[in-house]
Structures are given as C-alpha cells and as structure tokens.
Amino acid sequence: MSKEELIIKAFENKFNGDDGAIVAKWCFSKDLFFENVHFKREWFSLEQIAAKAMLVNISDAIVMNAVPKYALLGLALPKNITNDEISQLQRGFLKTAREFGIQIIGGDTISNDKIDISITIISKIKKKPVFRKGLKKGDLLAFTGDLGQSLRGLEILQNSGKLDKNHRFIRPKLRQDFFYDVAEKLHCAMDISDGLSKDLSRMLKLNKLGVKWLLNLSQEELFSAEEYEILFAFDEKDKEFIEKKAKKHGVRLNIFAKAKKGRYEFRGKEHHF
Structure with a gap:
C-alpha cells in the first residue's frame, strides 16, 4: 500500500475515493497547486499560475458530470509579495472563474516562503454523476x-x-x-x-x-x-x-x-x- 493509499484508507467512506465527493445533488472537489511541486515561478506568470490552479480543480468537477458553481480559495503567499503581484494572481482566479460561471465565495490566506494554492470547487450535478467505478467487461x-x-x-x-x-x-x-x-x-x-x-x-x-x-x-x-x-x-x-x-x-x-x-x-x- 502506498502512503497516498494509506492516507485515503483512514478516511474511507461512501463519499471519497473519486475525483470529487457527491453529497445529494452537489459535488465537492479539491486539488493543491504548490510551488516547486507543480510549478516553478520562472515558468509561469502569476496570472497563469492562478488560472491553472483553477483549471485543474474544475477538471475534477467536469468528469463527475457536475457544473462548477462556487469556489473556496486557500492561499499561502510569501511575505514579500507585492500588491501588484497579488493583483496578477487575482486576475487569473477571477478571469477563469468568470469563464466557467464560478463565484469565489471565501477561503483563507497565510504567509509562507512560497506560493501554495488550495482550491475547493462546489458543483451542481447534472442528471446523474459519473464515477470511476462502473466499468464493465467488454466496455x-x-x-x-x-x-x-x-x-x-x-x-x-x-x-x-x-x-x-x-x-x-x-x-x-x-x-x-x-x-x-x-x-x-x-x-x-x-x-x-x-x-x-x-x-x-x-x-x-x-x-x-x-x-x-x-x-x-x-x-x-x-x-x-x-x-x-x-x-x-x-x-x-x-x-x-x-x-x-x-x-x-x-x-x-x-x-x-x-x-x-x-x-x-x-x-x-x-x-x-
């Protein structure tokens, strides 16, 4: 068993283990997007960092057959980040949210030595969810x-x-x-x-x-x-x-x-x- 599987197993229940958790007609999904793990600052503009952080989270909702509606942002940002740099991040989040009809409704911020982003997407299920489970022989x-x-x-x-x-x-x-x-x-x-x-x-x-x-x-x-x-x-x-x-x-x-x-x-x- 990998460490990832060990972590997931501790919280095993009917909701987890997929791209998102289905609760009633809603889908809740979360992905992390961390500097020096998923990206390096020299590779992306700050606007591109925020946009990709949103997109990789939205992707999880789509494949559950859910339409993203709301987002919660968790931002860990360097103490020396400037107001202009924060504005660049904001543009990436807001432009991508508008593109997919998402409203950013809250979250949290802390200081850090690098840029780390955690996003929760709350989505409305269409007719019925699509799960990872359901594959049949011959499919x-x-x-x-x-x-x-x-x-x-x-x-x-x-x-x-x-x-x-x-x-x-x-x-x-x-x-x-x-x-x-x-x-x-x-x-x-x-x-x-x-x-x-x-x-x-x-x-x-x-x-x-x-x-x-x-x-x-x-x-x-x-x-x-x-x-x-x-x-x-x-x-x-x-x-x-x-x-x-x-x-x-x-x-x-x-x-x-x-x-x-x-x-x-x-x-x-x-x-x-």
Missing part, C-alpha cells in the same frame, strides 16, 4: 485529445526553454461541452492528471478488471502527467453516438482498449508518495 476505453504534450512541455522548461501561453502545460484544455453531451452513455470516467497508465491502473483496480489493448501507445502517451484530458468507458453499442458527439465538438477520440477479466499493473514513476 470500450477511450481518451480525448493528444497525450504527451504536457511531458514535452515540462522537458522544454526544465532545459530553460519557453512555452507558448496556450501550451497544454501552461493552460490545460478542458472538454466540458463534449463530456456533458456524452455523460449519459458513460459507465465511468476520470481526468488524466497522473498519466494515462497510472490513472488507468486506478480505474481498473477499482473495477477489478484488465484490458485488451487496441492501440499501440507511445511512452509519452502512457506516462505524460498533467494532461487533463478525459479517460472514460462506454458500451460498444454506443460507439457511433460517442464518435458523432466527438466530431460535433471537434474533439479527437482515441478508443485504445477493451475491458476484460484480469489485472493491470502500473509500471512507471509514481507522482505521489
């Missing part, structure tokens, strides 16, 4: 978009390069319109934050299934983290429906595997401890 497994861009972007930054402001690593592209349109046909879903291979292993372990590969994926596609594309599964009879919706929304659809009896073992670098 098709798919992911949206092109994987690998985030890892390539990270390597460029680590080698003192620069990225375009719209690069995946700087600003994740979320697929809410597509997802909400297909959610009723999905058996399970989650966002790809720790890499396809790792997140797939979580889904398969939870559902006690293995996979038959339909595509030969590259190492970058399997292990690139912070992609925030969507991993999901559906009955083969709904393939045409899903394909039509992907085309409607201009989303690349990659049907890469079929669920079967067995186990899937993750073999890669852990992003948690």
Whole structure:
C-alpha cells in the first residue's frame, strides 16, 4: 500500500475515493497547486499560475458530470509579495472563474516562503454523476485529445526553454461541452492528471478488471502527467453516438482498449508518495 493509499484508507467512506465527493445533488472537489511541486515561478506568470490552479480543480468537477458553481480559495503567499503581484494572481482566479460561471465565495490566506494554492470547487450535478467505478467487461476505453504534450512541455522548461501561453502545460484544455453531451452513455470516467497508465491502473483496480489493448501507445502517451484530458468507458453499442458527439465538438477520440477479466499493473514513476 502506498502512503497516498494509506492516507485515503483512514478516511474511507461512501463519499471519497473519486475525483470529487457527491453529497445529494452537489459535488465537492479539491486539488493543491504548490510551488516547486507543480510549478516553478520562472515558468509561469502569476496570472497563469492562478488560472491553472483553477483549471485543474474544475477538471475534477467536469468528469463527475457536475457544473462548477462556487469556489473556496486557500492561499499561502510569501511575505514579500507585492500588491501588484497579488493583483496578477487575482486576475487569473477571477478571469477563469468568470469563464466557467464560478463565484469565489471565501477561503483563507497565510504567509509562507512560497506560493501554495488550495482550491475547493462546489458543483451542481447534472442528471446523474459519473464515477470511476462502473466499468464493465467488454466496455470500450477511450481518451480525448493528444497525450504527451504536457511531458514535452515540462522537458522544454526544465532545459530553460519557453512555452507558448496556450501550451497544454501552461493552460490545460478542458472538454466540458463534449463530456456533458456524452455523460449519459458513460459507465465511468476520470481526468488524466497522473498519466494515462497510472490513472488507468486506478480505474481498473477499482473495477477489478484488465484490458485488451487496441492501440499501440507511445511512452509519452502512457506516462505524460498533467494532461487533463478525459479517460472514460462506454458500451460498444454506443460507439457511433460517442464518435458523432466527438466530431460535433471537434474533439479527437482515441478508443485504445477493451475491458476484460484480469489485472493491470502500473509500471512507471509514481507522482505521489
């Protein structure tokens, strides 16, 4: 058992263990975005830091089939941060919140030696939530978009390069319109934050299934983290429906595997401890 699993197990109940916790018609989700863990100051503007912190949290709500409504911010900021720098962070939070119709309703601030951000998103469930659990034998497994861009972007930054402001690593592209349109046909879903291979292993372990590969994926596609594309599964009879919706929304659809009896073992670098 990993330390992450040990922590989660201590609080095990019917609400946790997914991208968000469903309570009545509401979804509650939280992600951390910490300096020198998720980003370095020289890689991002302060506005970009705040925007990405919001986006990675909103992503969790979307894949639960929930529409974000409210946010709580936890900010740990250096004592020497200037008023102008605080304003830059505020612009990133507020612009992203407005883009998704979110109202920031409170939170907390403390002084720190670096920028650490904790965000709670409160979302309203659409018709019904979509969980990580629900995968069935014979289901098709798919992911949206092109994987690998985030890892390539990270390597460029680590080698003192620069990225375009719209690069995946700087600003994740979320697929809410597509997802909400297909959610009723999905058996399970989650966002790809720790890499396809790792997140797939979580889904398969939870559902006690293995996979038959339909595509030969590259190492970058399997292990690139912070992609925030969507991993999901559906009955083969709904393939045409899903394909039509992907085309409607201009989303690349990659049907890469079929669920079967067995186990899937993750073999890669852990992003948690």
